[in-house]
Amino acid sequence: MLDAAAHLKAGDLVAFPTETVYGLGADASNSQAVARIYSVKGRPNDHPLIVHIASMDRMGDWASEVPEYAIALARSFWPGPMTLILKRSELAGDFITGGQDSVGIRVPNHVVALALLEAFERSGGKGLAAPSANRFGHVSPTTAAAVIAELGDYLSKDDLVLDGGACAVGVESTIIDCTGAAPSVLRPGAISVAMIEECTGLKTTQSDKEIRVSGTLENHYAPVAKVFLCETPLPGQGFIAHKNIETPEGVIRLASPSNDEEFARILYSALRDADAQGLLEVVVVQPIGIGIAVAIRDRLARAANGR
Numbered sequence: 001m002l003d004a005a006a007h008l009k010a011g012d013l014v015a016f017p018t019e020t021v022y023g024l025g026a027d028a029s030n031s032q033a034v035a036r037i038y039s040v041k042g043r044p045n046d047h048p049l050i051v052h053i054a055s056m057d058r059m060g061d062w063a064s065e066v067p068e069y070a071i072a073l074a075r076s077f078w079p080g081p082m083t084l085i086l087k088r089s090e091l092a093g094d095f096i097t098g099g100q101d102s103v104g105i106r107v108p109n110h111v112v113a114l115a116l117l118e119a120f121e122r123s124g125g126k127g128l129a130a131p132s133a134n135r136f137g138h139v140s141p142t143t144a145a146a147v148i149a150e151l152g153d154y155l156s157k158d159d160l161v162l163d164g165g166a167c168a169v170g171v172e173s174t175i176i177d178c179t180g181a182a183p184s185v186l187r188p189g190a191i192s193v194a195m196i197e198e199c200t201g202l203k204t205t206q207s208d209k210e211i212r213v214s215g216t217l218e219n220h221y222a223p224v225a226k227v228f229l230c231e232t233p234l235p236g237q238g239f240i241a242h243k244n245i246e247t248p249e250g251v252i253r254l255a256s257p258s259n260d261e262e263f264a265r266i267l268y269s270a271l272r273d274a275d276a277q278g279l280l281e282v283v284v285v286q287p288i289g290i291g292i293a294v295a296i297r298d299r300l301a302r303a304a305n306g307r
Contacts, residue, residue, distance in 0.1 A: 001115045001116050001118075001119035002119055002123075004016075004116055004119065004160055004162060005116065005119040005120040005122070005123045005125070006123065007158060007159070007160055008025065008026065008027050008033075008120055008123075008125065008128065009027065009120070009123050009124070009125065010158070011026075011027065011030055011032060011033040011036075012026075012033070012156070012158045012159050012160065013025065013026050013033070013036055013037065013040065013155065013156075013159040013160075014026075014116065014128075014159065014160045014161075014162060015133040015144070015147045015151070015155075015159075015160070015161040015162065016110075016112055016113050016116050016130070016162045016164065017110050017112050017113060017144070017162065017163070017164030017165065017167060018052075018108035018109070018110045018113045018130075018167065019080070019081055019108060019109045019110045019113075019167060019168045019169045020081045020108070020167060020169045020170070020171060020172050020173050020189070020190075021132045021133075021140040021141060021142055021167055021170070021171070021172055021268070022132065022133040022140070022141045022142065022143070022144065022146070022147050022167065023052065023108075023113075023128075023130030023131065023132060023133055024037055024040065024041065024130060024131060024132070024133035024147075024151070025052070025116070025128040025129065025130040026128065026129050026130075027120075027125055027128065027129075028049075028051045028062075028092075028096055028126065028127045028128055028129040029091060029093075029125075029126055029127075031093060031095045034049065034095050034096060034129050035095065037049065037129060037131065039154075040151060040154040040155060041131065041134070041135055041136045041151075042135050042136045043131065043136040044136070045098070046098040046099060046212065047098055047136075047212060048096065048097050048098035048100060048103075048104060048212055048213065049096050049098075049104070049129040049130070049131050050083050050104040050105070050106055050129070050130060050131065050173075051092070051096060051103060051104065051105050051106075051127040051128070051129055051130075052105075052106055052107070052108055052113070052117060052127060052128045052129075052130045053105060053106075053107055053117065053126075053127045053128075054107065054114060054117035054118045054120075054121050055078075055107060056071075056074040056075070056078050056107060058121075058126065058127060059074065059084075059086070059105060060089070061089065061091055061126050061127065062086070062088065062089055062091055062092050062103050062105050062126075062127060063086035063087060063088065063089055063092075063103065063105060064086075064087045064088060064089045064090075065086065065087040065179075066086055066178075067178055069178065069182070069183060069200040069201075069202055070084050070086060070178040070183075072199055072200055073176065073178070073183070073196065073199055073200060074107075076199045077191050077195070077199070078106070078107035078109075079107045079108060079109035079110075079114060080107070080108075080109045080190075080191065081108075081109065081169050081172075081173040081174060081189050081190040081191060082106060082173055082174050082176065082189070082191045083104045083105065083106040083173045083174065083175045083176070083187075083213075084104070084105050084106070084176055084178050085102050085103070085104050085175060085176065085177045085178055085179060085186065085211060085213065086102060086103060086105060086178050086179065087101060087102055087103075087179055088100075088101060088102055088103035089103075091126065096129055098212055100211065100212060102177075102179055102211060104175065104213060105127075106173055110164060110167075110168075111164070112162055112164035113164070116128075116162065132172065133147045133150065133151060133161075134146075134147075134150045134151065135150060135151070135154075137220050137221075137222060138150065138221075138222065138223070139221055139222065139223050139268045139271045139272055139303075140171075140172060140221065140268050141268070141272075142166055142167040142170050142265075142268050142269055143165075143166050143167075143269065144161050144162070144163035144164070146268075146269070146272060147161050148161055149272075166265075166269075167265070168265065169189075169190050169264060169265065169292075170264045170265035170266065170267060170268060171189060171190070171264045171267065171268075171292070171295050171296065171299055172187065172189060172295075172299075173187075173189045173190075173191075174187065174188060174189030174190065174191040174192075174196075174295070175187040175189070175213050176191075176196065177211055179211075180205065181205075182200075182202045182203060182204065182205045183196055183200060183202060183204050183205070184204055184205050184206060185204055186211060186213045187213060187298070188294045188295040188298050189292070189295045190264070190292050190295065192290060192291050192292070192294065193290075193294075194290065194291075220299075220302040220303070221268075221299045221300075221302050221303045222302070222303045222305065223271040223272065223274055223275045223282070223303070224275045225238065225271070225274045225275055225279045225280055225281055225282045226280065226281045226282070226304075227271070227281075227282050227283075227284060227300065227303045227304040227305075228281060228282070228283045228284070228304060229283075229284055229286055229300060229301070229304050230285075230286070231283050232248070232283070233247075233248055233251040233283035234248075234250075234251070234283075235248075235249065235250025235251060236250065236251075236252070236279075236280075236281075237251055237252065237279070237280075237281045237282065237283050238251075238252050238253075238254045238270075238273075238274040238277070238279045238281065238282035238283070239251045239252060239253050239254060239282070239283050239284075240254050240255045240267070240270050240271075240282065240283075240284045240285070241255075241256070241284070241285035242256070242257060242258070242259075242263070242285065242287065243256040243257060243258050245285055251283075252277065252279065254270040254271075254273050254274055254282065255267070255269075255270035255273075260287045260289070260291060260292050260293045260296065261292060263287055263292075263293075263296055264292050264295065264296055267296060267299065267300075271303065284300055284304075286300055
């Protein structure tokens, strides 16, 4: 990891695994390195990035105000699939926050990610800006091979891709606005509303602020193939549904998850498989219920873009 940390200090990009999806990392205090993230991804410059840190002890580097309930969340769910939106410190520049007065912070739960962050910290780094390692709006990668397929033509010879195997969660982190009196979920993920409320003893609220955060555009997480929801698949279409739902004749089964956790874990790879097979359309039977099913439905609604 020392070599990867040295590349980051030199301003290079390093794609690395987290428990959610693969991230495209750069020194979060280096505006030129962060600008390369936007260039490689084709990402709008006002779309903020999440800062990844090695432990909650570094929250104070990036946040100027941390309410007690945010500390409780960090103690309960970090390292883990949760991003906290906090009032930013001077270190969190406009090139990270999209010009907003808040910053997203997270401690990922993956041995490779944590080893990289710790090595970067030992070399004098404060944190890594790391959106998903894909072109903007496309399906997030959950394997190193998917990162290379997606970004290989855009990365330089000095950039690195670290292979940590397939991601365990498979959908992006829960984003929680912690700039108000109570937490507000801006993007659902594996950390559910029930878990947040039990941890904090507070009811989650609807945020009255217009905070821009990652992955909340109406059209996002989309493969080349058109995604359809709540329809019966036709011959020649791809199909993703729970294992107990049969595949109609002539339909191409892309994934048959046994439960919602597996559904989340394999969703993006199944959507990528549809494109690899040259399929034009994919029908998905969405999971019902609460928990991570909420996050799956959120991602699918954006991938389908109203279809």
